[in-house]
Amino acid sequence: MAASERGFVVIGAQFVFFSITDLRTLKEVERGAYPVSTGEDIFATHEIEPETVDQLAVALRTIDRLMKDYGVAQVKVVGSHSFFEAENAQFVRDQLLSRTGLTVAMLTLSEESFYRTQAVLGKFPDFDKVTNSGTVLIDISSGSVELTAFADGDFGFSRNLSLGPLRVFEVMSDLQRTVPNPVEVMRDYIDSRLADFMRLLPKNQHYPHVILMGSALSVFGALIPTGQGTVEIDREGFKLLYRELTRASDQYLSEHYELTASETSQVLPTVLLVYRLIKSLNSEEIWISDLKLLDGLEVSAASAFGSKAVAIDPDHEILISARNLADRYMVDPKHRDFTVKYALQLFDRLKKLHGLGKRERLLLEIAATVTDIGAYVDTHKHYEHSDYIIQASELIGLTAPEQRMVATIARYHSSDTPQTDLSDLTEFNTARRLVIAKLAALLRVADALDASRQQKIEKIRVSLQDERVLLTATANDDVELERWSLNTKGEFFAAVYGLPIELKGKTRL
Structure with missing residues (x-):
């Protein structure tokens, strides 16, 4: 075995996917799937059955x-995420650990979105060219649909809908047996669930391209030529396919497309869902891809390994997601950018003091970006509103604990301060409490440096001395308000790091 080979396993709603991948080259040594339909249990009874x-x-x-x-x-x-929707998911996870020795890690919706984006960035052919025009990546799993938009070659936003074909089939199964036109009823149901998504799309943005991927695309996967990972069809071609599939019998679908009984039952909701999305987006070209969540895990691991086969910045989409969230809640972009700039400068120049790494730096940058979103609700105690908005939002690429950490750091960037013994951070372990405190202290200083919201400071020099941390600022105006604000907010910095922090300023003539 090469030292660069890794194994990956994804427990989905209908299959357990696995691969062995050489991270150095991003070449798969082995890949396969075992049919295990947890989704039928979860969407019907909300629990995974013993069998x-x-x-x-x-x-x-x-x-x-x-x-x-x-x-x-x-x-x-x-x-x-669908696996962990089961009410007994934690029990099942523990049972699998005791019976196999394997620990099943939980993915949040935002992590799944991140890995799918990594999959197309790392493996989709001519991705940059395709996404020069507006493009929506539609990932369809049995339980949900993830929609990720790209514009001008860059990530735009991501939304998750609990509208997977197996979930739709289970919800609509009783109704389908009692109505004369199940296609029309299912179409209306899907349209009702898509309404809010379409309403939240950016205005004046056209999405002529759609990329379809995901574990529930069995019927479309049969269209991909052997040895190729994608196939392209235009809107008229897709309309013909839609008419064929919505009128076909189960026997025809099973025999012609080589589908199992479970896959056949999902053809109608899958085709209807894709057709309604393409019609709503007014898309013209459709790419059907065999990329899955598994591919995103491989690409992300290869990137972390330093593979030359992956030329993407894994943090780029995460930071864009944070900026999009800040824009949605109308955060002042000048103050936001100022705070981010100086928070990162403080982090980089005080490494000997805080001892944190690259991932913590990313969390600080995200927190500095979204820290003021609560002001959209109310400027009074806006930090409290920032906390719950961040926790309720989709920040792609963050684990659940990381997202809670970002929300807590944002909460304590202002006048609210955690207790010195960190006893009010009981939901975090000791290591995470310390990280939160250290990053919140840096963010409080960066925020204080723009207390006037006029970006007076043009640059700072950071000097770590035996008895203090000295900030020497070059400014275009008087910085007395910033110095006063730092004296107040700097108290927590001194408590965390054991050194007071002071600001000296000189006005540029």
Whole structure:
């Protein structure tokens, strides 16, 4: 086994996908899937049945033996968001650990969105060219639909809808047996769920291109030529396909497209969903891709490994997601950019003091970007509003604990201050409490440097001395308000780092 080979496993709603990948080259050594339909249990009864747990355990043990046969030492196993929707998901997770020795990590919706974006950025052919015009990536899993928009070649926004075809089928199954026109009823149901999404789309932005991907695209996957990862069709071609599939019998679908009974039952909701999205977006070209969440895990791991086969910045989409959230809540862009700039300067120049790494720097940049969004609700105690808005929003690429950390850092950037013993941060472990305190202290200083909201300071010099941290600012106006604000907010900095922080300013003539 090469030292760069890793194993990846995704427990989805209908399959357990796995791969063995050489991170150095991003080439797959082995790839496969075991059919285990957790989704049918979850969407029907909200729990994973014991028989399904048995099937999961068998699949995971088989995959684990294969990994060991290849000599793969590091295996990442994740459960999709739909898996953890089950009310007994934590019990099932513990049972799988005891029976297989494998720990199933939970993915948030924002993490899934991040990995899917990484998949297309790293593996979709001519992605930059396709996304020069407005493009929507539509990832369809059995339980949900993730819509990620790109404009001018760059990430725009992401939305998740609980509208996967298996979920729609389970919700509509009783109704389908009692109405004369189930296609029309299902179409109306899907349209009602899409209404809010369409309303929130950016104005005056056209999306002529659509990329379809995901684990629930079995019927479309049959259209991809052998040996190719994508196929392109135009809108008229898709209309013809839509008419064929919505009128076809289950027997025809099963035989012609080689679908299982479960996959056949999802054809109608899948085709209707895609057709209504394409019609609503007025898209002209459609790419059908066999990329899945599994591919995003591979690309992300290869990027972290330093592979030359992946030429993407994994933090780029995360930061754009944060800026989009700030824009949505009308944060003052000049103060935001000022705060981000000086928060990062303080972080970089005080590394010996805080001892934190690259990931913590990213969390600080995100917190500095979104810290004032609560003012959209009310400027009074806006930091409290920032806290719950951040926790309720989709910031792609962050784990659930990281998103809560960002929200807490934002809460304490202003006049609200955590207790010196950090006893009010009980939901975090000791290590995370310290990170929150250190980053919040830096953010408070950066925010104080623009207390007047006039961006008076043009540059600062940071000097770490034995008895203090000295900031020497060059400004275009008097900085007495900033100095006064720092004296107040700097008290928490001194408590965290054990050194007072002071500001000296000179006005540029």
